[in-house]
Amino acid sequence: MATIALDGVVKRYGKTTAVHGIDLNVADGEFVVLVGPSGCGKSTTLRMIAGLEDISGGTISIDGRIVNEAEPKDRNIAMVFQNYAIYPHMSVAQNIGFGLYTSKLSEPEKKKRIQETAGILGLENLLDRRPSQLSGGQRQRVAIGRAMVRDPAAFLFDEPLSNLDAQLRTQMRLEIKKLHQRLGTTIVFVTHDQVEAMTMADRIVVMRDGRILQVGTPIELYENPADVFTARFIGSPTMNLLPARLSEKEGQRVAALNGFNATAHLPGSQAIRSDGADVLVGVRPHDLHVGSADGANNFTLLGEVSVVEPLGSETLVHLDLGGTSVIASAPGKTVPKVGGRVTVHAQPGSLYLFDAKTERALCRM
Amino acid sequence: MSMNAATLDHRSSFRSVRPGQVIAWTLLFLGGIVMITPILFMLSTSLKDASQVYDLRLVPESPTLDNYITVLSDGRFLRWFLNSLFVAVAVTLSNVFFDSLVGYTLAKFRFRGRYFIFIAILSTLMIPTEMLVIPWYLMASSFGWIDTYWGIMFPGMMTAFGTFLMKQFFETVPDEFLEAARVDGLNEFSIWWRVAMPLVTPALSALAIFTFLGNWTAFFWPLIVTNSRELYTLPVGLSSFAVEQAIQWEMIMTGASLATIPTLFVFLLLQRYIVRGVMLAGLKG
Numbered sequence A: 001m002a003t004i005a006l007d008g009v010v011k012r013y014g015k016t017t018a019v020h021g022i023d024l025n026v027a028d029g030e031f032v033v034l035v036g037p038s039g040c041g042k043s044t045t046l047r048m049i050a051g052l053e054d055i056s057g058g059t060i061s062i063d064g065r066i067v068n069e070a071e072p073k074d075r076n077i078a079m080v081f082q083n084y085a086i087y088p089h090m091s092v093a094q095n096i097g098f099g100l101y102t103s104k105l106s107e108p109e110k111k112k113r114i115q116e117t118a119g120i121l122g123l124e125n126l127l128d129r130r131p132s133q134l135s136g137g138q139r140q141r142v143a144i145g146r147a148m149v150r151d152p153a154a155f156l157f158d159e160p161l162s163n164l165d166a167q168l169r170t171q172m173r174l175e176i177k178k179l180h181q182r183l184g185t186t187i188v189f190v191t192h193d194q195v196e197a198m199t200m201a202d203r204i205v206v207m208r209d210g211r212i213l214q215v216g217t218p219i220e221l222y223e224n225p226a227d228v229f230t231a232r233f234i235g236s237p238t239m240n241l242l243p244a245r246l247s248e249k250e251g252q253r254v255a256a257l258n259g260f261n262a263t264a265h266l267p268g269s270q271a272i273r274s275d276g277a278d279v280l281v282g283v284r285p286h287d288l289h290v291g292s293a294d295g296a297n298n299f300t301l302l303g304e305v306s307v308v309e310p311l312g313s314e315t316l317v318h319l320d321l322g323g324t325s326v327i328a329s330a331p332g333k334t335v336p337k338v339g340g341r342v343t344v345h346a347q348p349g350s351l352y353l354f355d356a357k358t359e360r361a362l363c364r365m
Numbered sequence B: 001m002s003m004n005a006a007t008l009d010h011r012s013s014f015r016s017v018r019p020g021q022v023i024a025w026t027l028l029f030l031g032g033i034v035m036i037t038p039i040l041f042m043l044s045t046s047l048k049d050a051s052q053v054y055d056l057r058l059v060p061e062s063p064t065l066d067n068y069i070t071v072l073s074d075g076r077f078l079r080w081f082l083n084s085l086f087v088a089v090a091v092t093l094s095n096v097f098f099d100s101l102v103g104y105t106l107a108k109f110r111f112r113g114r115y116f117i118f119i120a121i122l123s124t125l126m127i128p129t130e131m132l133v134i135p136w137y138l139m140a141s142s143f144g145w146i147d148t149y150w151g152i153m154f155p156g157m158m159t160a161f162g163t164f165l166m167k168q169f170f171e172t173v174p175d176e177f178l179e180a181a182r183v184d185g186l187n188e189f190s191i192w193w194r195v196a197m198p199l200v201t202p203a204l205s206a207l208a209i210f211t212f213l214g215n216w217t218a219f220f221w222p223l224i225v226t227n228s229r230e231l232y233t234l235p236v237g238l239s240s241f242a243v244e245q246a247i248q249w250e251m252i253m254t255g256a257s258l259a260t261i262p263t264l265f266v267f268l269l270l271q272r273y274i275v276r277g278v279m280l281a282g283l284k285g
Ligand SMILES: Nc1ncnc2c1ncn2[C@@H]1O[C@H](COP(=O)(O)OP(=O)(O)OP(=O)(O)O)[C@@H](O)[C@H]1O
Pocket: A013, A016, A017, A018, A036, A037, A038, A039, A040, A041, A042, A043, A044, A045, A192
């Protein structure tokens, strides 16, 4: 078990900078997920922790020891790759045992460890098979087994589930989470799938363009995104964002949507930004309910239904507001007609306000 | 499709034969005959006695194994055979090891001058052997390698072709395999030997077969570099049958027939890889 600390870590490839000085502390036993769009530097960061890439600046420490110059094998970490990287010329048992290549255990002890690991991962009956005789999920389990068998200080995963089909992905997600609860080993997990991040992480690190935008628990990120990017990235379907302008109406500060007759009321004491400032009003589809509401200060919109997506438990309703489209939700059994006009509303407190220029979050409202 | 049809209904398989296939089969058949005829003649001549050699019938009138007995009981033949075997095996092992070591380094490591080294190696492919023989000879004579095994072997211990072939193959090995091994604590040599090499066995087999055959049949250089009969390789030795007294074709053909045995053996040993290897070599090279 180990803590991992990144301090101002920079990675340059020639003239281009892939990682711009990131700071991150991973606690002992923590499950940290790095998310972000393609090319944001997730893999590069992970590979620097593993020692597979040189560090251009800053320091990386594992368990308080600076490992900038240490070889991968001297860091006591294990890594699972996107393409499994299990060796086709070796059996499952040999592949798992490969993780013990440098270990000083005796042969019977090694054998016992391989058996135990295979048992945990449900591979007992496949030990003599070749990787070509395994399914994708089984291969991925072998790769995890090879990492586990060593009992490393930390696991690094680089998009280990992205080659699996949707159902298997969900299943493996759960298995990795269970494995973490059972072993309690520190994990740094890279994905560009926000669902994976939300469901598995103790803490999520949102990255973009080689920088960390925000770090927090899944709920923190969902409830209080620091900017438009995180707000849109976390949560599915994506948060609706509508351009608006701050103004004063009947003695209350409001954000009036551009082009529509709709306003959102700012909480009384908020003194952010002067009147006339351009802002974005954000509302999650799950907070935007079909139907009009009776309470005061509700945020309501009127639009034409363009697409309906019944999911069983709920129905997603795409509305066309004369050019802009938003997604709202309706109870599972309600399926509005396409082409009909409906009203949707959001409760006060479920809206987000962002600065249109800097895209930073201003407040909830 | 036509395979299925053939098993289901014999007549319909005839109808499904396309003219293109007929032409292809005819050409392949003719090509096969052209290739196999000299081999059949070699075998047939080895079974004739001296008086029948110029009787060009394919099936000998009175086949005899006398030639085989003569050749095999002549100590020189066995000596040459072993010389060839030793040279070909040693050169093959050396190529399999060093060509892939260099090919791997060029394919998987980024270092200054890498591209230049690769081009330099590749450019030697364009120099014909005939032009290299004189420098080789000068080199061998100044180092005292004339008339030694090492003298026969040294020019072929590594080849540009083999290096190029192996480099191309190692490039297809995903980096993740090597990185996984690196994280698991293997040193770079073990990564090459334990992980990368097993992943390119088809290429290694192809390289081994090409190298073995090339050296087993090599004639020109061994002829030049050897003086004493004890060091002759089989092709050189066999050709010396021709100049001894009169040309003893039946003896030469007997020796040549025996010489195909190791070739067949190597082929049978590595055949499950060769087709794939040749195919891939074709694709990559
Ligand atoms: N060897 C390299 N040479 C030059 N640039 C590189 C190299 N490796 C990565 N990069 C650049 O560094 C940036 C970050 O790459 P990285 O692989 O870390 O992205 P990622 O977040 O893992 O993306 P993905 O989700 O697609 O895997 C990218 O812009 C990429 O082009």
